[in-house]
Amino acid sequence: MTRAAHMRAAVLAGPRRLDLVEVARPEPGPGEVLVRLEGCGVCGSNLVPWQGREWFRYPFPPGAPGHEGWGRVAALGPGAAGFADGDRVALLSGAAFAEYDVAPADRLVRIPAAVAGPFPGEALGCAANVLRRSAIRAGDRVALVGAGFLGLVTLRLAVLAGARVVALSRRESALALARRYGAAETLATGADRDADVARATALAGGLLDVVIEAVGSQAALDLASALVREGGRLVVAGYHQDGPRTVDMGLWNWRGIDVVNAHERDPRVQRDGIFAAAGAVAEGRLDPSPLYTAFPLARAGAALEAMEARPDGFVKAVLTT
Known part of the structure; x- marks a missing residue:
């Protein structure tokens, strides 16, 4: 899969300020996988740094604090195994408000072929x-x-x-x-x-x-x-x-x-949860699609505004690349 040397990423530059910038694309290190992101869910916890608190230091790293990303494997780092180029995956990472992100191979979950559309696996x-x-x-x-x-x-x-x-x-x-x-x-x-x-x-x-x-x-x-x-x-x-x-x-x-x-911090258990949710969606027992409102990456700020205001009928924002 060909990929550019740069990518677009949202940068949280200050309270209520998200800039779309071009930065160097990350490269996967040992045991890591590079994912070409299709999108990332916007979590309620993202509101706090966006709104601003005195303990945060801005700007955030490019793509942070996006942690609900999904996409396709673009490259494997040395020693990474279990995935191939093009596999559709959800990943446990922290900079997924971007076009690419990296994560250790053991923090990826393959998305079943029967699952189409947005899949914010971590959520x-x-x-x-x-x-x-x-x-x-x-x-x-x-x-x-x-x-x-x-x-x-x-x-x-x-x-x-x-x-x-x-x-x-x-x-x-x-x-x-x-x-x-x-x-x-x-x-x-x-x-x-x-x-x-x-x-x-x-x-x-x-x-x-x-x-x-x-x-x-x-x-x-x-x-x-x-x-x-x-x-x-x-x-x-x-x-x-x-x-x-x-x-x-x-x-x-x-x-x-x-x-x-009920908050789980063990990545192994988080992956187990994604597996369970993916199975329920693939089997047609769970359909989360009515809960999503999609925004392009360039409108990440508008997605967070919607998360804060929660207009009638809105449940969850997902950013798409």
């Missing part, structure tokens, strides 16, 4: 690992608090596992997708947590076996905590990186609940 794998860590079983009564991308994909996987899911969200468009993905009940939440708890438990027939918090806010964590039955599980899947949280330890203690951090 889909996260949902598969949330399900795994949730230990959801057939017949479990599950509440999902927050119906964004992670929540909706996890919801679908939970339904496939045989759970009865109640989805809670402030957004009606998100609840419509939750119903499409198999939610047994949906509930539009408001400002009164106690009222939301009363309505959710009425729909579910009581407190829930497993509650997945997939928002990343104090209010969502409080609501999710209140929905867990005695001896049940609270699964924290939301991205809580904007400050400390408080918890109702008295409630957690009294009900004897298990609290599960």
